[in-house]
């Protein structure tokens with residue numbers, strides 16, 4: 620039986636936010652069993668907290684945002700992807716600012732934080748949600764489904780009319796080894812002709828060739844080339860893993876995504892929550908499915924935070 624995992628110590632990362640362009644720093648701290656991943660911020664006289672859960676989902680336009688009251692966190696998907704990809708169940712992610720640092724646009728910097736901290740196995744079994752009947756959502760030609768499967772896996776298909784992308788399909792077995800080797804390093808990508816439009820909407824303001832793969836009409840703007848010939852579809856898998864973690868429990872099923880994005884990814888998480896006859900819980904103990912569902916549909920943050928030494932001084 621697998622056990623829940625957290626980190627042995629805290630680790631830190633500073634940089635700028637991809638969309639806000641503002642300075643952004645985070646510290647990832649260990650957290651007790653059954654905490655899940657919780658974003659926290661030390662204010663002048665209180666700690667604000669926001670669980671990484673679907674009830675706290677904000678807008679999903681080009682990034683995934685979480686929000687409780689006036690506390691919001693932009694671009695959560697890459698750090699959540701790294702934690703889920705490496706099977707970290709419980710962690711506090713403390714912020715200075717309102718966005719996660721972009722760093723190189725991939726999940727590698729967050730995996731490095733996990734490696735620096737070390738992984739601690741905890742004395743509680745890991746819960747799983749196992750899909751027993753298919754669940755699908757779609758938006759015209761875009762779709763995402765999850766089917767029953769003995770092991771968690773993802774098949775992702777994209778189709779962009781660009782000579783360096785075109786049709787790409789990638790199949791990922793969800794293990795930490797595969798994640799670290801094939802997914803974590805895939806970077807955010809954008810098209811040069813769309814960038815000014817993003818700026819006009821207040822997005823991508825921290826974007827640069829250091830944190831984004833930028834495609835011109837026929838080629839690549841970055842001098843250093845692609846990390847993988849199919850880096851784009853791998854990055855979509857990275858994003859999906861982060862968005863799926865908003866369920867708060869690892870899912871055993873086979874995901875099939877076609878030209879999807881953050882909006883459809885998170886709609887599938889909502890469809891899973893609203894179709895409890897199509898899945899079972901493993902290792903849920905006496906609490907069972909109902910209490911877990913209650914926790915996933917309440918939008919009140921009831922996180923009990925233990926003493927957490929602030930990594931950053933209150934602003």
Ligand SMILES: [Zn+2]
Nearest residue numbers: 696807854858
């Ligand atoms: Zn992304």
